[in-house]
Amino acid sequence: MRVIEGGVCAALGFTANGVHCGIRxxxxxxxxxxxxxSVPASAAAVYTTNLVKxxxxxxxxxxxxxxxxxxxxxxxxxxxxxxxxxxxxxxxMAELVAKELSIKASDVIVASTGVIGQPLSIEPIAEGLPxxxxxxSAEGGKAAAEGIMTTDTVMKEVAVEFTVGGxxxxxxxxxxxxxxxxxxxxxMLVFLTTDCAIAPDMLQKALSGDIANTFNMISVDGDTSxxxxxxxxxxxLAGNAIITAEGEDFTAFMKALNTVTIxxxxxxxxxxxGATKLLExxxxxxxxxxxxxxxxxxxxxxSLLKAAMFGADANWGRVLCAIGYSGANxxxxxxxxxxxxxxxxxxxxxxxxxxxxxxxFAKQVLLEKEIEILVGLNSxxxxxxxxxxxxxxxxxxxxxxxRT
Amino acid sequence: MRVIEGGVCAALGFTANGVHCGIRxxxxxxxxxxxxxSVPASAAAVYTTNLVKxxxxxxxxxxxxxxxxxxxxxxxxxxxxxxxxxxxxxxxMAELVAKELSIKASDVIVASTGVIGQPLSIEPIAEGLPxxxxxxSAEGGKAAAEGIMTTDTVMKEVAVEFTVGGxxxxxxxxxxxxxxxxxxxxxMLVFLTTDCAIAPDMLQKALSGDIANTFNMISVDGDTSxxxxxxxxxxxLAGNAIITAEGEDFTAFMKALNTVTIxxxxxxxxxxxGATKLLExxxxxxxxxxxxxxxxxxxxxxSLLKAAMFGADANWGRVLCAIGYSGANxxxxxxxxxxxxxxxxxxxxxxxxxxxxxxxFAKQVLLEKEIEILVGLNSxxxxxxxxxxxxxxxxxxxxxxxRT
Numbered sequence: 001m002r003v004i005e006g007g008v009c010a011a012l013g014f015t016a017n018g019v020h021c022g023i024r025x026x027x028x029x030x031x032x033x034x035x036x037x038s039v040p041a042s043a044a045a046v047y048t049t050n051l052v053k054x055x056x057x058x059x060x061x062x063x064x065x066x067x068x069x070x071x072x073x074x075x076x077x078x079x080x081x082x083x084x085x086x087x088x089x090x091x092x093m094a095e096l097v098a099k100e101l102s103i104k105a106s107d108v109i110v111a112s113t114g115v116i117g118q119p120l121s122i123e124p125i126a127e128g129l130p131x132x133x134x135x136x137s138a139e140g141g142k143a144a145a146e147g148i149m150t151t152d153t154v155m156k157e158v159a160v161e162f163t164v165g166g167x168x169x170x171x172x173x174x175x176x177x178x179x180x181x182x183x184x185x186x187x188m189l190v191f192l193t194t195d196c197a198i199a200p201d202m203l204q205k206a207l208s209g210d211i212a213n214t215f216n217m218i219s220v221d222g223d224t225s226x227x228x229x230x231x232x233x234x235x236x237l238a239g240n241a242i243i244t245a246e247g248e249d250f251t252a253f254m255k256a257l258n259t260v261t262i263x264x265x266x267x268x269x270x271x272x273x274g275a276t277k278l279l280e281x282x283x284x285x286x287x288x289x290x291x292x293x294x295x296x297x298x299x300x301x302x303s304l305l306k307a308a309m310f311g312a313d314a315n316w317g318r319v320l321c322a323i324g325y326s327g328a329n330x331x332x333x334x335x336x337x338x339x340x341x342x343x344x345x346x347x348x349x350x351x352x353x354x355x356x357x358x359x360x361f362a363k364q365v366l367l368e369k370e371i372e373i374l375v376g377l378n379s380x381x382x383x384x385x386x387x388x389x390x391x392x393x394x395x396x397x398x399x400x401x402x403r404t
Numbered sequence: 405m406r407v408i409e410g411g412v413c414a415a416l417g418f419t420a421n422g423v424h425c426g427i428r429x430x431x432x433x434x435x436x437x438x439x440x441x442s443v444p445a446s447a448a449a450v451y452t453t454n455l456v457k458x459x460x461x462x463x464x465x466x467x468x469x470x471x472x473x474x475x476x477x478x479x480x481x482x483x484x485x486x487x488x489x490x491x492x493x494x495x496x497m498a499e500l501v502a503k504e505l506s507i508k509a510s511d512v513i514v515a516s517t518g519v520i521g522q523p524l525s526i527e528p529i530a531e532g533l534p535x536x537x538x539x540x541s542a543e544g545g546k547a548a549a550e551g552i553m554t555t556d557t558v559m560k561e562v563a564v565e566f567t568v569g570g571x572x573x574x575x576x577x578x579x580x581x582x583x584x585x586x587x588x589x590x591x592m593l594v595f596l597t598t599d600c601a602i603a604p605d606m607l608q609k610a611l612s613g614d615i616a617n618t619f620n621m622i623s624v625d626g627d628t629s630x631x632x633x634x635x636x637x638x639x640x641l642a643g644n645a646i647i648t649a650e651g652e653d654f655t656a657f658m659k660a661l662n663t664v665t666i667x668x669x670x671x672x673x674x675x676x677x678g679a680t681k682l683l684e685x686x687x688x689x690x691x692x693x694x695x696x697x698x699x700x701x702x703x704x705x706x707s708l709l710k711a712a713m714f715g716a717d718a719n720w721g722r723v724l725c726a727i728g729y730s731g732a733n734x735x736x737x738x739x740x741x742x743x744x745x746x747x748x749x750x751x752x753x754x755x756x757x758x759x760x761x762x763x764x765f766a767k768q769v770l771l772e773k774e775i776e777i778l779v780g781l782n783s784x785x786x787x788x789x790x791x792x793x794x795x796x797x798x799x800x801x802x803x804x805x806x807r808t
Binding site for chain 1: 453454455456457483485486487488519520521522523627628629630706707708711712714715717719720721722724725726727728729734736753756757758795796797799800801802803804
């Protein structure tokens with residue numbers, strides 16, 4: 001397997017584009033993205049578990065119920081959520097795309113992200129679509145990645161090449177993250193594409209299995225969005241024998257999918273709203289996987305620890321505290337904690353109590369941009385990783401006045 | 405019932421004091437407090453549910469197992485948690501107090517608050533105790549309230565006078581809050597005193613019943629502390645017939661207790677680390693109490709909503725979002741949301757969708773220091789209130805470098 005360029009257009013038969021259509025006031029920000037497969041593709045998706053769901057979620061669920069889709073339309077700047085006519089607008093988006101691309105409206109995945117509770121006007125989308133569709137190209141992945149950004153500071157795309165049944169396949173994706181990131185069963189917006197041939201049910205199985213250990217293990221701020229969605233289109237143009245059951249081919253596909261999703265997780269967490277650092281909490285020695293995941297997620301969600309990491313302060317008591325209130329059944333007298341980065345590794349707690357350490361070296365370790373918080377539970381063999389970011393002045397600034 | 409002066413010394417027979425003994429480097433900050441009842445008192449307490457527990461919690465549990473106590477010793481600046489010799493130090497604190505006051509060590513409630521995981525030296529406490537005890541007086545409530553402060557910006561005390569069985573009684577308390585505030589079953593540090601005569605089991609029943617709707621409904625930052633404790637001493641000097649069962653007297657006592665605890669809740673939430681505003685989320689029309697409480701707490705815990713309140717931004721979509729992911733079974737299409745303050749009341753959402761409102765007036769409402777977030781679920785009769793604060797630059801500043 002190797003990392004390649006192209007993001008969501010890396011797989012054969014996929015084109016994409018992103019434009020500014022006028023949903024956002026700022027003309028320099030793209031706000032509408034389109035991804036298109038030249039042939040119908042197997043489709044799968046996972047969604048937010050928030051009871052308040054964006055209208056696009058409802059429409060997309062209906063459209064991919066048959067296991068197939070051919071295009072993804074996504075706007076930023078408005079979440080189309082908590083609006084009286086939201087479903088109508090989301091359906092209209094699909095119909096406009098269908099007309100423009102000569103496909104069925106029921107083969108269009110619809111997504112929106114942005115402010116909740118403000119009516120979304122169809123006009124700018126209708127006006128922008130012809131140019132958006134006309135500009136679809138295999139070089140359009142970056143433009144599509146830009147069109148779904150909200151407070152993200154960097155565009156997020158990844159792709160890898162891998163082999164299934166002797167055939168070279170590709171899988172790639174784009175993501176938007178930043179705030180309201182605390183996925184549960186589903187996540188922020190991620191659109192994945194692959195030319196690997198795989199049946200819809202196996203595609204859904206692969207995606208649902210993958211996100212439990214990837215996107216569901218990220219937290220920026222503990223707020224689970226109303227519009228979370230991860231979707232994947234698989235158009236089969238790589239020519240491999242279609243994957244219809246578990247086995248070697250499915251395993252190869254899962255591995256490639258996991259490489260892409262972990263890379264996107266790191267990008268989303270590291271670019272959390274206001275973040276200056278990517279935090280990875282790696283828990284080992286847990287009695288079982290559920291314990292490892294619960295502990296990792298609790299640590300990564302602690303506002304106090306996040307603020308300490310912003311200040312490069314080795315305040316490991318906050319790690320212990322977060323483990324203690326996580327709800328996991330842990331013997332706190334066996335817990336070891338170390339911090340690790342490019343600058344080195346420093347152990348700060350053994351058997352639940354502090355050990356002497358150099359504050360100066362700890363500062364060096366924590367001043368790096370990517371910090372690993374290593375938690376050893378010494379009670380078993382299970383492991384888990386969660387991703388997050390530090391809590392900064394800029395998180396408050398961005399969210400203190402997001403709408404205006 | 406009427407509010408009176410005196411805090412923890414308002415009740416007959418209670419004296420208190422607070423001094424700087426040297427645990428903190430800053431000489432102008434008191435770091436050791438003592439509360440004393442002239443006669444043995446019924447005692448009850450509730451504690452943190454964090455699996456990582458401060459050593460003082462373990463010692464206090466043992467000391468009040470018989471239902472009685474006579475003094476409270478509390479230091480700030482060091483939590484005496486995750487230290488190899490923590491229990492030994494906490495026991496030594498009780499023994500020093502016992503010796504100084506000529507009472508039993510097993511009648512001393514011990515508490516500590518501050519940094520986790522740094523050994524607590526007994527020397528400054530041993531040196532400070534004689535002066536601390538010598539200075540005990542009925543005017544010492546404020547000094548005691550100051551001695552337990554960490555990042556609190558204001559001293560917190562309350563007291564009321566009420567009547568039980570024709571006798572005038574008093575109940576008062578002091579609290580320290582600020583950060584790591586997300587109580588579960590128990591809470592931050594609160595020390596209550598009363599001269600009402602009440603049996604230990606009824607005192608525990610009153611306290612446990614009360615905190616479920618008061619301290620357990622506060623959140624500053626979602627982090628449940630390792631050292632949370634609420635304790636109450638009832639010395640019976642008011643001369644009422646001792647309360648040994650439910651009935652009119654118990655109800656009168658519960659009402660007075662609740663008045664004091666709600667006032668302390670508001671003080672703790674409004675003085676959350678970095679806070680500029682007190683937030684009260686009042687949920688009504690819930691199908692049951694559990695739903696009302698879950699929804700209120702979820703709203704008050706949302707980092708996004710807290711940041712929006714700091715910015716006086718009427719971003720009600722974040723209220724809906726937090727209701728949606730709360731885990732409560734709510735019909736989101738029936739939800740109404742209004743914001744209320746001294747400046748007035750403004751409805752921003754009806755039946756789960758936005759209504760037109762004046763952004764200018766919304767800003768006026770949200771620029772006040774105390775904001776009510778009114779959530780109507782329109783599905784029943786149950787109500788609940790949760791208290792919190794806004795998320796500000798100063799929260800990040802305070803916690804980015806707490807130890808140094």
